Amino acid sequence: MSTATKLQRSAPASVVPPHADIVVIGAGFGGMYAHHRFRQLGLSVFGFEQGTDVGGTWYWNRYPGARCDVESVDYTYTFSNELLEEWTWSERFSTQPEILEYAEFVADRFDLRRDIKFETKIVSAIYDEAANLWNVRTDQGDAITCHYVVTTVGCLSVPKDPEFEGLENFKGEWVQTGAWPKEGVDWAGKNVLVVGTGSSAIQTIPEVAKTAGHLTVFQRTANYSVPAYNGPLPEHRQKEVFADYPGYLQMLKKSRGGQVFELQTDSMAAEFTPEQQQERLQQAWELGRWNIQGCFRDITLNEDANKLAADFVHAKIRETVKDPATAEKLIPRGYPLGTKRLCLDSDYYATFNRENVDLVDINEEPIVRITEGGLQTSKQEYPADLIIFAIGFDAMTGPLVNLGIEGRGGQSLKSAWHDGPECYLGIAAPGFPNLFMVNGPSSVSVLSNMILTLEHHVDWIADCISYMRDNGYDRLEAREDATHEWAAHTEMVANRTLFPKANSWYMGANVTGKPRMFMAYIGGFDNYVARFDAVAAKGFEGFDLSTSKVEENA
Ligand code: NAP
16 A cells, blocks of 8 residues: 555535536546646536546456556656655555555545535436536436536446346356445355456456355457566666656657557567567566567557567467466467457466366357356356456447437437547547547547546646637537548558457447447557647637627627
8 A cells, every 4th residue: 555644535515506617527537637627727617426436447446456557657647746746656556446545545635525426427418509508417316507518437437237148047146347346245265257358357367266266267259468567666666757757757748658668669570580579579578568569660560560479478378377278268369469458467377277267268168148056158057156247348438428418409429429439539529519528439548548648638628628718719519520530530540550350349349239440549649649739729620619608699
């Protein structure tokens, strides 16, 4: 745990005002910073959050082994020097409890809860064109009007429901990694089944295996994972970062992913000799993190370069996993390395050497149903006391289309995005004036360091609102042509890479019926920020800015 001084807990809002300048939906890291930043503009801000407290992702994902895959020194708010000095992370990759503790500390430090109503879900947000106001309603019967709605609902916050036949008759306990019970779950000595082998499962499995009676993992697609080499936060790393923090931050902001890796190159794989290629891959493996993706510049652009890295990881899996049949099942095939988010693990592959752990490939024996006592595949029944579903999220659009948002002419966001989301710069959509979506679809968000991306969006929104205020505008709407152009650009950039070759949540491929398209901007954080700067410099190009009062008087 961190060494920061414990502060007195700030009290949440007890009364919902009838009106606020801005309503912020969500109180994760984006929502918390939005409150702080928008208050600085002298505007009234009110927020709603479904959980009982702040933290967002880190509030809901309490599963065993949950930790960030971005180094703690980089996964930290940058907006306050005082805050940076007051908080010290204890591990290289922070655990979920420590990140949640940090969120609570920030909420106390900046008295953020006073304008947030918790345990409250938004049921509708409807734009009134004549009044140029949004009407927001909640499941607690609250009604509030506001000028601007800012959504900070996360990209991966709607867990997929486990739609397995018979689940309702299961006599044991079942849980989802993405909505892990606050009161905790006891698996010691029990027969546990884990369904899924994405990032969440890869963190959960080694932890659960340590004390479960027996653990069976049901895998549909094997995932690439590399060692995190977690441990205490090394002193030299802290010195490196904080000796010249402004300089370090500039370096992060000029990077493609909001992080800087030890191993980076401008050279293509073919420019190295075969010996050099293997040396770089070995070096990357020993460094951990996502260094493997920095071995060659064309690793996610060129199939041959990618295959070098994929074969290297395959060999590591064969080296680590003692049973050759299990090793073969764990070897990812059929998609390029890195095109499903690369997982960082602590002893994931080695966990399958334990006597109490088994792996089932559900392509060989599909899941038929959940029974009263466990899980039935086409071959046998696996008894269970506890089933853990780590089956992912309705990513990027799921959290937004369920808010009941209706824009101009009564059009819902759900229907506007029926054939796939179109979101100008990943922040605003045509037909929805004065609605800003922090880390919305087609933003760089999930392909970068989320803290930097959310701070960037919130700062940009604050600047935009200030500009509007200073220039007498009170309505802003993304233009159709600019939005189509951004959608075409994001698609073009994605199609230059190998990413569209995987059935990933980036592509919407993990949710039945979801349109298949790449849902993030893959051109790099540096280029993304440059585009926002250019848009702002040209008077918010691509947005229609207007004054509702003038129109009324005309
Ligand atoms: P995920 O990557 O979508 O993985 C879900 C897993 O469940 C996949 O193995 C998937 O198989 C399987 N699955 C889905 N539906 C299934 C079904 N009906 N039957 C059997 N298997 C099924 O989800 P996640 O692991 O929660 O991770 C999502 C994202 O959250 C990550 O990519 C990452 O961005 C973020 N995350 C980050 C961290 C971190 O910071 N360390 C930790 C956890 C999550 P298929 O591959 O075949 O679809």
